[in-house]
Amino acid sequence: MTNNPESEVSESQIAVHWREEAYYQPPPKFVAQANAADPAIFARFAEDKFPECFTEYADLLTWDEKWHTTLDTSNPPFWKWFVGGKLNASYNCVDRHAQASPDKTAIIWVPELETDEHVRISYGELHRQVNEFAAVLRDFAGLQAGDRVTLHMPMVPELAVAMLACARLGVVHSQVFGGFSGNACGTRIADSGSRVLITMDGYYRAGGITDHKVKADEALEEAARQGQEVDKVLVWRRHAGQYASSTPMAPGRDFFVDELLAEHAGAIVEPVSMPSDAPLFLMYTSGTTGRPKGAQHSTGGYLSYVAGTSKYYQDIHPDDVYWCMADIGWITGHSYIVYGPLALGTTTVIYEGVPNYPDGGRPWRIAKELGVNIFHTSPTAIRMLRKVGPEEPKKYDYHFKHMTTVGEPIEPEVWRWYHSEVGKGEAAIVDTWWQTETGGFLGSTLPALQPMKPGSCGPGALGIYPVVYDEDANDVPAGSGRAGNICIRNPWPGIMQTIWGQPERFIEVYYAKYNRDPDSKDWHDWPYFAGDGAVQAADGYFRILGRVDDVINVAGHRLGTKELESAALTVPEVAEAAAVPVMDDIRGRIVEMYISLKPGVAAEGMEAKVTHAIEVEIGKIARPKNVWIVADMPKTRSGKIMRRVIASVSNFTDVGDVTTLANPEVVETIRHHVQSTKVAKGELPRELSEAEYEEIAKYGAAE
Numbered sequence: 001m002t003n004n005p006e007s008e009v010s011e012s013q014i015a016v017h018w019r020e021e022a023y024y025q026p027p028p029k030f031v032a033q034a035n036a037a038d039p040a041i042f043a044r045f046a047e048d049k050f051p052e053c054f055t056e057y058a059d060l061l062t063w064d065e066k067w068h069t070t071l072d073t074s075n076p077p078f079w080k081w082f083v084g085g086k087l088n089a090s091y092n093c094v095d096r097h098a099q100a101s102p103d104k105t106a107i108i109w110v111p112e113l114e115t116d117e118h119v120r121i122s123y124g125e126l127h128r129q130v131n132e133f134a135a136v137l138r139d140f141a142g143l144q145a146g147d148r149v150t151l152h153m154p155m156v157p158e159l160a161v162a163m164l165a166c167a168r169l170g171v172v173h174s175q176v177f178g179g180f181s182g183n184a185c186g187t188r189i190a191d192s193g194s195r196v197l198i199t200m201d202g203y204y205r206a207g208g209i210t211d212h213k214v215k216a217d218e219a220l221e222e223a224a225r226q227g228q229e230v231d232k233v234l235v236w237r238r239h240a241g242q243y244a245s246s247t248p249m250a251p252g253r254d255f256f257v258d259e260l261l262a263e264h265a266g267a268i269v270e271p272v273s274m275p276s277d278a279p280l281f282l283m284y285t286s287g288t289t290g291r292p293k294g295a296q297h298s299t300g301g302y303l304s305y306v307a308g309t310s311k312y313y314q315d316i317h318p319d320d321v322y323w324c325m326a327d328i329g330w331i332t333g334h335s336y337i338v339y340g341p342l343a344l345g346t347t348t349v350i351y352e353g354v355p356n357y358p359d360g361g362r363p364w365r366i367a368k369e370l371g372v373n374i375f376h377t378s379p380t381a382i383r384m385l386r387k388v389g390p391e392e393p394k395k396y397d398y399h400f401k402h403m404t405t406v407g408e409p410i411e412p413e414v415w416r417w418y419h420s421e422v423g424k425g426e427a428a429i430v431d432t433w434w435q436t437e438t439g440g441f442l443g444s445t446l447p448a449l450q451p452m453k454p455g456s457c458g459p460g461a462l463g464i465y466p467v468v469y470d471e472d473a474n475d476v477p478a479g480s481g482r483a484g485n486i487c488i489r490n491p492w493p494g495i496m497q498t499i500w501g502q503p504e505r506f507i508e509v510y511y512a513k514y515n516r517d518p519d520s521k522d523w524h525d526w527p528y529f530a531g532d533g534a535v536q537a538a539d540g541y542f543r544i545l546g547r548v549d550d551v552i553n554v555a556g557h558r559l560g561t562k563e564l565e566s567a568a569l570t571v572p573e574v575a576e577a578a579a580v581p582v583m584d585d586i587r588g589r590i591v592e593m594y595i596s597l598k599p600g601v602a603a604e605g606m607e608a609k610v611t612h613a614i615e616v617e618i619g620k621i622a623r624p625k626n627v628w629i630v631a632d633m634p635k636t637r638s639g640k641i642m643r644r645v646i647a648s649v650s651n652f653t654d655v656g657d658v659t660t661l662a663n664p665e666v667v668e669t670i671r672h673h674v675q676s677t678k679v680a681k682g683e684l685p686r687e688l689s690e691a692e693y694e695e696i697a698k699y700g701a702a703e
């Protein structure tokens with residue numbers, strides 16, 4: 001089961017042994033109404049039709065000017081899609097539907113408190129709200145096309161309104177996940193060069209109202225420390241006219257949005273016609289160094305891609321009620337709560353709170369009350385709902401035709417519960433593999449045309465040609481039983497344009513590894529390196545194994561090892577810090593920290609200090625399960641911390657060969673302390689899959 005980490009066998013040469021899962025066929029009722037039910041679609045997206053195949057997606061949008069070049073590859077790997085075309089994203093998601101059917105519901109907002117009424121916003125009403133807020137942004141905040149604005153908003157419809165108002169003006173929005181800390185927000189304000197922050201006073205989460213505005217003050221302080229001044233903070237109020245935060249409003253800097261909107265009532269702001277290639281938004285994600293990466297997404301390519309994949313993979317029709325239970329602060333919410341569904345003119349549900357408030361039946365009550373027929377969530381949420389309420393779904397009379405799982409690998413057992421209990425055996429399921437950087441789905445079955453296989457995402461999506469390479473860029477063939485690095489051979493319209501302000505890093509992280517010739521203008525020489533390990537079965541379906549870099553996927557979201565460690569190092573007493581993933585039944589992976597202290601410092605209270613520092617620097621999502629204080633970290637002779645050794649200790653796996661370490665004797669001391677404490681706390685080891693063993697054994701190998 002274990003492999004020797006010091007051996008010559010590359011991590012991408014390791015054999016994996018899956019039990020092949022049986023196929024599940026999509027229900028005939030689903031197939032009968034599906035958007036993509038004719039297999040002729042595969043020929044339209046065959047490789048010899050590339051790149052023109054993607055005009056089928058672009059044609060779902062209304063363009064002010066049609067493009068002259070579908071794909072411009074003259075400056076690899078900075079691909080340009082639909083060049084010469086002009087459009088406005090807000091027009092496509094709002095105006096054209098408001099004109100055709102103004103009373104149709106665009107958004108149903110579900111507040112967390114179950115006693116509060118749902119809010120229905122029609123396309124006509126959405127049009128009014130977006131225009132008025134666009135007027136505030138333009139006439140009060142002085143924003144114009146190309147400016148960046150940071151949003152730090154919870155799950156309220158005002159977030160969608162703010163995004164669409166920015167898009168109306170060509171202003172580049174950068175929404176930071178609401179659960180992230182003020183400091184994390186401040187770093188992103190500085191990196192993006194935003195001089196306006198849009199936030200909210202508070203919101204409901206797990207039954208109580210949080211003070212969110214306090215984070216804005218922290219964010220501005222952090223941004224200023226990094227050299228970026230913010231001159232206006234626009235504060236939405238969760239209850240108009242009633243301030244939910246204890247933080248004072250800074251005069252001349254902080255403004256209540258409801259008051260500003262009153263001054264712009266009835267304003268109409270013409271949508272600014274933007275070049276296809278103009279950036280629509282930034283979405284920050286973690287990498288292996290501390291500085292977050294602002295994935296820059298385009299207007300025309302991105303919107304085409306999310307509209308097309310929403311239509312064929314989410315099977316969205318205009319008369320569906322679609323609910324993606326993700327947070328808009330992640331890419332899933334941008335693509336598949338806001339832009340994709342609204343571009344198609346459907347009804348999208350936004351839920352404010354946590355899925356299990358007040359109990360594990362809440363999502364199914366919402367589904368029943370609203371008539372949700374398409375449901376989209378993550379393995380983490382599925383595991384949690386299965387744990388807290390395995391019998392809940394059958395109590396409610398709702399019917400999903402289609403369901404999605406996204407964000408991390410799903411265990412076949414959990415998949416089966418999702419299928420039979422949540423989906424009542426009536427729904428087609430797609431397991432969509434993709435990333436912040438990729439804008440939309442890369443790997444998935446087409447729900448009416450390809451059978452489902454629990455635990456596998458499926459083949460490449462339409463027009464996407466994945467390949468698995470070993471470390472030496474040899475193909476790892478389908479059915480070989482070997483894993484490797486999954487790459488995409490071709491560009492596609494949803495791929496990010498660059499990392500904001502870091503074009504070299506964009507090339508370095510995603511393309512340098514498998515680029516065949518840095519001077520080549522031929523896209524064939526520039527495979528996209530996704531940073532995930534994968535194995536391809538003989539039927540062409542991919543099983544994604546997880547990250548190959550120093551990133552810990554917690555509840556479907558990437559946290560950079562370096563960011564966690566830098567956060568711990570903000571505690572002055574900490575000398576060294578190492579973050580490792582621990583297998584977790586609900587959240588997939590959870591963070592555990594190891595720290596060593598400066599000489600003469602007492603250990604008393606250090607766990608709490610480190611936990612607090614991580615919450616402040618990153619947010620509660622990153623809160624470590626345990627903080628272990630060790631006298632000395634296991635290190636190589638060149639002084640590098642051997643994360644794989646402590647990761648093995650935390651997960652109760654074999655620490656492997658430690659004889660080459662500079663200080664092999666510390667390993668046993670650490671192992672004894674950590675494991676006996678865990679056993680005493682009831683954190684017992686569970687059986688791990690072979691892939692999980694491998695992940696631990698190679699953890700930190702990128703160093």
Ligand code: WT7
Nearest residue numbers: 406407408409431432433434435436544557558
């Ligand atoms: C990483 C991307 C995609 C939006 C949410 C997360 C993992 C994503 C799957 C899936 C197995 C998956 C990968 C990927 N991942 N979807 N269906 N099966 N793993 O976006 O934070 O950019 O994370 O999530 O490791 O690289 P993200």
